[in-house]
Amino acid sequence: MTSGRKRTRAAQFLLVLINLAFLAAGILFIVYAVKMNDSAWMEVIDENLPWVRTLMIACTVALGSVVIILSFMGCLGAFFKKRGLLCCYNFFMVLALILVAIVMAGSFTSMALASDWAGKEYPATNQEPYVAVGFNRLYCTAEGAYLCSAAPMGDVIKSLAPGILSEVSSIAKGINGINSLCDEVESKLDLFGAMPDQLADLCKECEKMDDLEVFAPTLEWVDGHCPISEAGEEVIEWCGDFLFKGEAGREYDGAPYGVCRPSFLTLWSDTSKKLGLGLVGFFIFQVIIIVSVCVMRRKRNFDDQHSENAAHKKSNKDGSDVEQPSQSEPYQGASAPVTVY
Structure with a gap:
């Protein structure tokens, strides 16, 4: 038990x-x-x-x-x-x-x-160009949040607004993010006289960008597998036109998807x-x-059935051990049979 x-x-x-x-x-x-x-x-x-x-x-x-x-x-x-x-x-x-x-x-x-x-x-199927468009949009939006918040300004200004490079080069060094550059230029308007038009457009667009933390996972993957710094100036210009001018170029040639396609498909497959x-x-x-x-x-x-059968057999065996009167023996309480002639 x-x-x-x-x-x-x-x-x-x-x-x-x-x-x-x-x-x-x-x-x-x-x-x-x-x-x-x-x-x-x-x-x-x-x-x-x-x-x-x-x-x-x-x-x-x-x-x-x-x-x-x-x-x-x-x-x-x-x-x-x-x-x-x-x-x-x-x-x-x-x-x-x-x-x-x-x-x-x-x-x-x-x-x-x-x-x-x-x-x-490329394109493997008729659906892939649509995936490329979605990838380019995400890549550039994530990089836009990075450019506005944390990117070193020297290379960014050179690619996105080369016309103002000479004007802001003196203060762009050591500053990360277009937002920080805009704040710095605004604090020194006495030196510039007015905000350069190209920079003002960048500042206005960066105000619309989502916070960098929203795209942190995407940027982590991008930095590890397809960083914009290694993608080339064509990709930076493509993203700049998309983000700050609203103009999207071709979805593959010169676009982020054209550079990052193998890495993205590997990510998709591995996940x-x-x-x-x-x-x-x-x-x-x-x-x-x-x-x-x-x-x-x-x-x-099976065990329950086996136990039940064993208990049943034991019960039958115990019942058969009780002494029963023999049919061959006369009943002791009765008188002897009388023969009638």
Whole structure:
């Protein structure tokens, strides 16, 4: 009896640990989906490949929610052992498996699409030019926030407003960000007489730029894989025309996408691959849990049936050990039979 209770408690403890792991996985799925949704990169492919966003965000959030519900059901079932809870647990487990399969298939399809594009010359499909436009817009907007807030002014002024280089060169050195340069020039208008027109236009446009922190993740990737300083003056001029003049050049030649295409497609492929491989591991873990539960359930039913049969046999054996009167022996309380002639 004691060993049976110990096994039951051990099984309960193991089941609680498994469901706590499910809870952590569900939370991670939702956090990952929220981060992807907040990432500016999703805007690049969202307009023309909306299924990527739907599968990689909406279905991932749904999966995380189902897994969290599943973990609570499992913990309750470990303590209360109600058949209804077991049925609900099985239902949500199957639902989670379906969602995992859908998101996993979408992730590997997305990875295959990015890899296919990377192996072909631009444009790989009719959709890629639209992705290029979205990438250029994001790249330049992120770099615009950087140019306005933190970029060294010497090279920036040379590329964006060469006409005023001689006028502001004396104070541009050592200043980071167009906003800081504008403040510095305004504080020394007695030296300049008036704000140079080109610089005034830059200052006005920088006031409209989003804060640099919004694009911090994008800039981190750009600086590590495709920095504007190495992209060439053509890219800086392209972004300058886009940001400060509202003029967008060609989407590939001389544009950010033309320089950063291999790195961007690698980012797209690797992100999809990581999500897909993570879901493969989770899918296998779920299948192992389902098979283990079924085997344990079957074994428990077999043990219960075996115990019931053993108890029944013992009961029959105990009943047969009771001494019954023999049919061959006369009943001692009766008189001897009388023969009538």
